[in-house]
Amino acid sequence: MTGGRELEPGKRAATTTEPTTRPEELQAAVEHLAALVHEAWAAQRHRSGWQYGPVRDDRERTTPALVPYAELSESERDLDRVAVRATLDGLDKLGYRLEREARTGTADERAAIIAQIDRSIERGLPLPAYDLTKRWLAAHPNDADLKLRNARALRRCGAPQRALAVLEELRDRPDGDGERRGLLAAVNKELFSRSFHRAEPRAVEFLRRAQRLYREVFDESNGVKYWHGINAATLAFAAEETEAAREIAARVWDACEAEQPDARDYWWLATRAEAALVLGRFELAASLYKEALNAAGERIGDVASTRHNALMLLEAYGPGLPERRAIEEALRPPAVVVFAGLPLDPDGAVASRFPAALERPVREALAARLEHLRAGFAFSSAAPGSEILFVEAMLDRPTNVVDVVLPWPREQFMETHVRSAGLEWQQRFAKLLGSDDLSPRVHHVVSASLGVGIDNPIYERFASQLLSGLARIHAETLGTEVTPLVVSDGRPGERDGADEISAIEKSWKSIGIELADDNVIDLRSFTQRRVHNAALANRPARGTEPGRRGSGVKAILFADVEDYSKIPEGSLPAFIEYFIGGIASRLGLRPYRPDNLRRVGDGLLMVFSSVRDAGLYALELVEWLALHSQPGADGETHWSRLGLPRAMSMRVALHAGPVFECVDPLTHAPAFEGAHINYAARIEPVTPANHVFASEAFAALASSWPEPCDEFTCEYVGRTTLAKKAGEYPLYHLRRRA
Numbered sequence: 001m002t003g004g005r006e007l008e009p010g011k012r013a014a015t016t017t018e019p020t021t022r023p024e025e026l027q028a029a030v031e032h033l034a035a036l037v038h039e040a041w042a043a044q045r046h047r048s049g050w051q052y053g054p055v056r057d058d059r060e061r062t063t064p065a066l067v068p069y070a071e072l073s074e075s076e077r078d079l080d081r082v083a084v085r086a087t088l089d090g091l092d093k094l095g096y097r098l099e100r101e102a103r104t105g106t107a108d109e110r111a112a113i114i115a116q117i118d119r120s121i122e123r124g125l126p127l128p129a130y131d132l133t134k135r136w137l138a139a140h141p142n143d144a145d146l147k148l149r150n151a152r153a154l155r156r157c158g159a160p161q162r163a164l165a166v167l168e169e170l171r172d173r174p175d176g177d178g179e180r181r182g183l184l185a186a187v188n189k190e191l192f193s194r195s196f197h198r199a200e201p202r203a204v205e206f207l208r209r210a211q212r213l214y215r216e217v218f219d220e221s222n223g224v225k226y227w228h229g230i231n232a233a234t235l236a237f238a239a240e241e242t243e244a245a246r247e248i249a250a251r252v253w254d255a256c257e258a259e260q261p262d263a264r265d266y267w268w269l270a271t272r273a274e275a276a277l278v279l280g281r282f283e284l285a286a287s288l289y290k291e292a293l294n295a296a297g298e299r300i301g302d303v304a305s306t307r308h309n310a311l312m313l314l315e316a317y318g319p320g321l322p323e324r325r326a327i328e329e330a331l332r333p334p335a336v337v338v339f340a341g342l343p344l345d346p347d348g349a350v351a352s353r354f355p356a357a358l359e360r361p362v363r364e365a366l367a368a369r370l371e372h373l374r375a376g377f378a379f380s381s382a383a384p385g386s387e388i389l390f391v392e393a394m395l396d397r398p399t400n401v402v403d404v405v406l407p408w409p410r411e412q413f414m415e416t417h418v419r420s421a422g423l424e425w426q427q428r429f430a431k432l433l434g435s436d437d438l439s440p441r442v443h444h445v446v447s448a449s450l451g452v453g454i455d456n457p458i459y460e461r462f463a464s465q466l467l468s469g470l471a472r473i474h475a476e477t478l479g480t481e482v483t484p485l486v487v488s489d490g491r492p493g494e495r496d497g498a499d500e501i502s503a504i505e506k507s508w509k510s511i512g513i514e515l516a517d518d519n520v521i522d523l524r525s526f527t528q529r530r531v532h533n534a535a536l537a538n539r540p541a542r543g544t545e546p547g548r549r550g551s552g553v554k555a556i557l558f559a560d561v562e563d564y565s566k567i568p569e570g571s572l573p574a575f576i577e578y579f580i581g582g583i584a585s586r587l588g589l590r591p592y593r594p595d596n597l598r599r600v601g602d603g604l605l606m607v608f609s610s611v612r613d614a615g616l617y618a619l620e621l622v623e624w625l626a627l628h629s630q631p632g633a634d635g636e637t638h639w640s641r642l643g644l645p646r647a648m649s650m651r652v653a654l655h656a657g658p659v660f661e662c663v664d665p666l667t668h669a670p671a672f673e674g675a676h677i678n679y680a681a682r683i684e685p686v687t688p689a690n691h692v693f694a695s696e697a698f699a700a701l702a703s704s705w706p707e708p709c710d711e712f713t714c715e716y717v718g719r720t721t722l723a724k725k726a727g728e729y730p731l732y733h734l735r736r737r738a
């Protein structure tokens with residue numbers, strides 16, 4: 001049966017009853033409430049096993065009404081409006097009066113949000129800080145303090161151009177305390193640092209603007225705001241204005257000496273250290289940097305900012321500076337550790353690689369190694385054995401952040417990897433990753449299978465790739481490298497290729513993460529027994545046996561033409577010949593061709609073997625469209641001369657993940673299918689026209705697999721609600737590198 005929901009069980013037919021007269025503002029709320037009613041109804045349907053289908057089928061449990069409220073017909077939306085109005089009428093008849101509370105968020109709520117944002121930025125977690133600012137500003141778009149924090153988080157995320165755009169919105173607001181100009185200076189300093197050729201006029205302009213703004217705010221405060229003064233001194237030194245730099249640094253030193261705050265104040269110590277470095281007092285600088293680092297506590301993000309300035313000064317001094325190593329060591333950031341380790345052996349194993357008796361010495365060895373590495377951030381899975389031991393050891397440290405990547409959802413991972421280890425390991429797993437009764441101790445849990453729950457080894461390999469990629473993204477925000485750590489039964493080169501740890505080591509090595517002896521905890525050092533059991537040695541390793549036939553990790557591009565429905569039908573031949581034909585011609589001229597391409601109307605689906613190829617083609621596609629949408633001397637564009645709209649644009653989405661290759665029985669053509677194909681399609685509708693948005697998985701693999709992509713960068717956009725109620729996920733904006 002086709003049609004809307006008037007025949008749905010539990011739904012009443014729409015009536016023509018006029019709504020009760022009520023305040024205009026409350027009338028306007030009816031539409032929002034109607035959408036909430038529809039969402040609640042749809043959620044209940046999903047829980048009952050219903051799915052979207054073009055026709056209503058009670059036996060198959062499909063209905064065309066399981067779409068977002070905005071995609072319903074007017075008659076279907078009226079069903080929900082009538083329900084809302086009837087509820088409001090009933091409240092009126094019962095004598096209740098509805099009024100909207102005149103508030104935009106309490107002062108306590110705002111203060112708590114600000115404290116959480118500042119703490120996240122200090123701890124080197126700019127991504128969640130940005131998400132918090134974005135969420136608050138959606139409801140309070142005129143909150144200038146939160147906009148400043150939004151820009152600060154964007155800068156720390158590695159998106160200085162977007163931070164610049166946010167600060168531009170605040171240009172006309174008073175800036176008596178100089179915070180906006182100080183942050184604007186920081187963004188320009190970041191843009192200067194990112195320039196490949198710092199002698200170019202554009203790079204010099206960034207440097208000069210940052211230097212001027214810092215000096216301006218410092219002078220206006222009569223030297224009180226010494227943190228702006230030290231930045232002005234550092235940039236003057238980088239510009240080879242040594243005399244001016246040391247004059248400002250001397251003023252900064254005197255201002256710090258006059259203040260004498262708590263001796264454990266991080267910025268006071270760090271500023272004095274930087275001033276000493278500008279003044280050429282190298283031993284004092286190294287000593288003060290060590291003091292600052294000891295006082296930093298969880299302020300890992302602030303330490304990264306201090307280290308950035310110190311490296312800029314060291315670069316200006318040149319490679320021959322004898323004290324360089326001592327200063328670099330004093331500011332060595334906490335390690336970003338990516339971990340792999342053997343699982344616990346099952347009870348009754350004929351020969352053990354990791355018997356339960358080794359748990360205590362392995363735990364102690366992990367704690368010692370993490371202390372030696374000064375680990376601050378970690379990325380791992382969470383199987384019983386060395387992985388859970390590693391996560392526990394990380395969380396026992398005073399400053400720690402752990403992200404866990406699982407091949408499939410937590411509940412399913414519990415069944416496939418945890419339950420067989422016994423009740424104690426189940427409880428430890430739940431304590432770390434959370435449960436219905438417990439909040440997770442880890443910072444973030446990522447499911448490689450998007451919650452679909454496919455038990456396939458390819459997802460374990462994909463999870464390993466995500467681990468190293470996410471670790472590299474975070475290391476880049478801190479200006480450091482990824483440190484690998486392994487618990488295994490042999491040192492590098494001593495294990496055969498069938499071992500899962502060996503396979504992970506090889507994938508790490510291919511992207512420049514080298515595993516030295518110091519980064520291996522060898523289980524053989526805890527026991528005299530060596531493993532010679534042939535059956536055990538040859539057993540398939542977790543995550544290394546072949547996956548389904550035709551499965552593999554691919555990059556997925558999904559693109560859709562903006563306003564395609566508005567193209568007159570008479571112009572469709574020109575659209576096919578020149579627009580689609582132009583895309584085909586560009587593909588033919590480029591080395592990065594897709595493994596598979598499908599077109600449905602204005603939509604394009606391309607599957608690539610390489611994330612690099614997919615990213616480069618996506619950027620070329622939007623650049624080509626933008627170029628041909630520019631008007632010529634006659635005022636016409638390339639497209640309008642062909643009878644098409646003046647500007648043609650596309651929304652382009654990128655994702656990466658396991659897909660399954662097959663032959664379409666209808667067309668007999670090769671095709672790729674799977675949940676990750678659908679996920680890419682859900683990103684496209686929320687992508688701005690002529691831009692490229694990418695998933696977290698694509699960004700992670702672009703930083704590490706099969707090799708880092710130097711031609712483009714992925715800037716964090718924030719957690720975004722995807723189309724068709726696919727959920728809220730982190731997205732990135734793909735841009736060419738400067």
